[in-house]
Amino acid sequence: MVTCYNDSISQSGVNDTLTANTDALRRELLEKLLELGADCAGVARVEDLRDGPSERLFPNMKDHSRDHFAEEITTGLPHGAVYWEPDARSVLVYAVAHPAERPELDWWCGEIDPPGNKRLLAISREFRAYMAQAHPDIGVYSRRYHVERGGLYLKEAAVAAGLGCIGRNNLLVTPRYGPRVRLRAIDISVALEPTGPNDFDPCADCDAPCLKHCPQGAFDEQIYTPEETGLAHLPGRDGRYFRAACAVQMKVNEDSAQVGLMPEVCDHPEKIIKYCRKCELFCKIGR
């Protein structure tokens, strides 16, 4: 039944260095996430995520987009900084596949979350209910989506958990679904052995159609360099992803949205916003 999570676990079996208890707990929790509807799940260690490349780049970003996020900071921390609960030790990261043939999973109905997001949220809610009953002694903290409101950098957590790698399209690319996944995370107070990272890298020999079809040319120029930033990991890997251009396209999508009905999420007509996904949909992995 184990889907794409922790291919490391399913291939190599149990890590002998773990105590039987934490290993059993890790299996139980990841399998619970899959049972609740996640398509991939893994574990990252909080210590490995602190002060990651996104958090370090953020204060020096030149291509801030949608800076209204800054107005929404509820953590009390500087913009871009990640809040951690004092007793958080492990991050459970999970993904729901968003295949090309189910585009509606990613459609916003006005301000209402797309069906895919709703599923991610439902998994979190049901997982917490399970934990409250099965492991009331473990702290469980559902992560918000926006870093400004208590989220974390989900792609980095997913890489650390072994779900995939950051592709040249600046997205998490998974072996099974390519980049066509949406992510969420739940922190817990127990230290579990991480399920990643691994050396999966399908971009190395790819002619990168994902980069060529961006309607705003968001990958056309190098915005950041390792020398200037002191970082090895940059947006689009080598600093070629231009966030502000991407945000222009998303605004175009919002402005051109047509009013329609999505009965599965809303009982009245709303603007149905279909954000651009060309960098995802042109990726050859997982199709």
Ligand code: B12
């Ligand atoms: C703000 C935001 C946006 C903004 C800005 C995007 C940006 N990347 O800057 C806008 C609105 C433009 C946007 C656009 C999109 N987004 Co967006 N976005 C986010 C959000 C909330 C935070 C991302 C962020 O601020 N990153 C900070 C900047 C500094 O980092 P970064 O550009 O991501 O680059 C870092 C990594 O690439 C990393 N890196 C590079 N190489 C390596 C290697 C290693 C080993 C490591 C560890 C790290 C690493 O280092 C960089 C820092 O230098 C996340 C959710 C979350 N909480 O994480 C979703 C998220 C990243 N978005 C997502 C998606 C799908 C999209 C869109 C396709 C639009 C859509 N239809 O939803 C586009 C795609 C853009 C792209 N190609 O990157 C998904 C990605 C899923 C996936 N498979 O990766 C996320 C995770 C949300 C989700 N629901 O799952 N997004």
